[in-house]
Amino acid sequence: MAESSANPDAPTELEETARIARDLIRIDTTNHGEGRSNGEREAAEYVEAELAALGLEPRIFESAPGRASVVARVPGRNPAKPGLVLHGHLDVVPADSRAWSVDPFAGEIRDDCLWGRGAVDMKDMDAMILTSIGDILRSGDLPERETVVAFFADEEAGGGYGASWMVDEHPELFAGASEAISEVGGYSITVGGTRAYLLQTGEKALVWVRLRARGTAAHGSRLIRDNAVTRLAEAIAALGRTEWPVRLTDTTRELLGEIATALGVDPEQVSPDELALATGSASGFITATLRTTANPTLLHAGYKHNVIPDLAEALVDIRTLPGEEDQVLARVREIVGDDIEIEIVHRDVGLEAPTSGPLVDAVTRAITAHDPGAAIFPYMLSGGTDNKSLSRLGIRGYGFAPLRLPDTLDFPAMFHGVDERVPLDALAFGRQVLRDLLLDY
CATH class of the missing domain: 3.30.70.360 (Alpha-Beta Plaits)
Structure with a gap:
């Protein structure tokens, strides 16, 4: 599956999720803030074409010239169940190419990874959404529940031209949905010899x-x-x-309890920071959720x-x-x-969703079907997602972009970092897990 780093355009048979993610990376959608962004309309048209090829009827909405979001509705097998919003964003933060090992917008394949700005934030998940929905529809099946598929502009600047505008101007698009799934959660960590997937159930x-x-x-x-x-x-x-004081929420208290169990220690005898540090590179996110940061x-x-x-x-x-x-x-x-x-x-x-219930159970089933013995840990995100905007409609948001990752990859450092990249096999894994989740839940 490796493509020559000397010639990133060399023909090769990439798995579909990697191909779509690569195509999206090659569309420079840099969000400069203050209303200035590149390429969001072009990316929206690409996604619109992929959704239309599946027999759906996607619509593009522009909050301002070029600030484009895409929404399509996928029927579900069980109309009695509330709908689900499955969403990503198309914009990325700027990248200084002088600091990178590769062109940030070339979508290069190197060392069995896809490199480029947006590889993890979040054109990988955008591609997983498209291919998991595609797998279901091409098989002649439907998701268990009606699914609103959305790709928003402007997430990296707070969503004023994207999800927030869509919620204010077109709330009818999300009618009937009670929950949403999007980015940042779902990636694997190893704690005390146990592989666990972090399900984002809260945001600061x-x-x-x-x-x-x-x-x-x-x-x-x-x-x-x-x-x-x-x-x-x-x-x-x-x-x-x-130095802001440590304050535990229901989410962080439960996460620390899960970490302590995996380590075989008493959470009352080990400090929250020590438990967070036991998650390795993920501690970069987790320690920041134990307190205010400024x-x-x-x-x-x-x-x-x-x-x-x-x-x-x-x-x-x-x-x-x-x-x-x-x-x-x-x-x-x-x-x-x-x-x-x-x-x-x-x-x-800030947001906190339930850390147990039917959705969490379905996530657990989908993960363990492809990674037997793995655990699911709830966690709070130190950053934010477009779930904040959807929450104004009463929609509970979760972060679940499933990726099985090697312990050697500092995945949190990839977010807004240099040499952003994601393993190709993790993309294929995420496609399968997300497909199974949509069929089950």
Whole structure:
């Protein structure tokens, strides 16, 4: 299945999921934020064609020129059951090609992996959705329940031109659905010799803020005590170095209990951070779900070496546990001080869905059918997904993009990272598991 890294366009017989994911990676859908994005319409038309080839009637919706989402409805065998939303997003974050080993948008096959921006976030799942639905329909069957298949624009900038707009402007498209499945959960980890798949049952809340300091504009040689840059630097250093306390939710408490069981230890005798670290590379996500995080991500001030600016700004990405947004914002105000202005740029809710029930049972059956003896661990995502938008319609969201991964791959580092890649056999595995889940549930 390996394609020559010297010639990524060399003809080869790729498994269909890998081929579609590769095609999507080769459509540069970089989301630059602030309403600017590439290629979403082209990607939407590609997906529309794939869905139409299955006999479905997909529709493209544009929230603004080029900001395109695609929705199709797949009938179910059991109309008495509530519908399911199966969704992905078509946009990706920017990639600096100078830091990559390959062209981020070439869709190169190397070392039995598909490389490129979007390989894990989330054109792999987009492809798995298309091929799992295709397998079912081409066999003459239907999913167990009616399934709304959606591919959204703008997820990487909060969904204002994608899922959030769709929910506000076209809620009828999701009528009858009670649950949703999308990205980030479903990948495998190994804990204490047990392979487990992380089912995302929660998401932290999101608060993006802009900090703004004002001072006196002056010549760079003067003595200026209300320097805006200095004032801002002190505020963001204080905020960035704040140690937020550990707070466990129902989801994280259950996850830590599962980890402790796999390790054969008493969760009351081992700290939450120690248990999280036992998950290996996945701890990069999991430790962040045990507490609030507040990371400065961008600084902007000044325009010339010898001019003291009167304004300095910083962007901070704050992720709180569900329901703690106001409490955390009040604490941020205390940390940065009253002379720093705080502007909320974007805010969205945290989520927690049930960690047991028919959907979780069906996920377990689908995984263990293809990986006998594996366990399912619920977990909370430190980031966010378009499930936040769907929650406004009362739809409970889960993250389940099933991938059986080698222990040597630092999978969480692939999200928004350099040299993003996914094993080819993991794509084929995910297609099969997702197909079985849709037929069962």
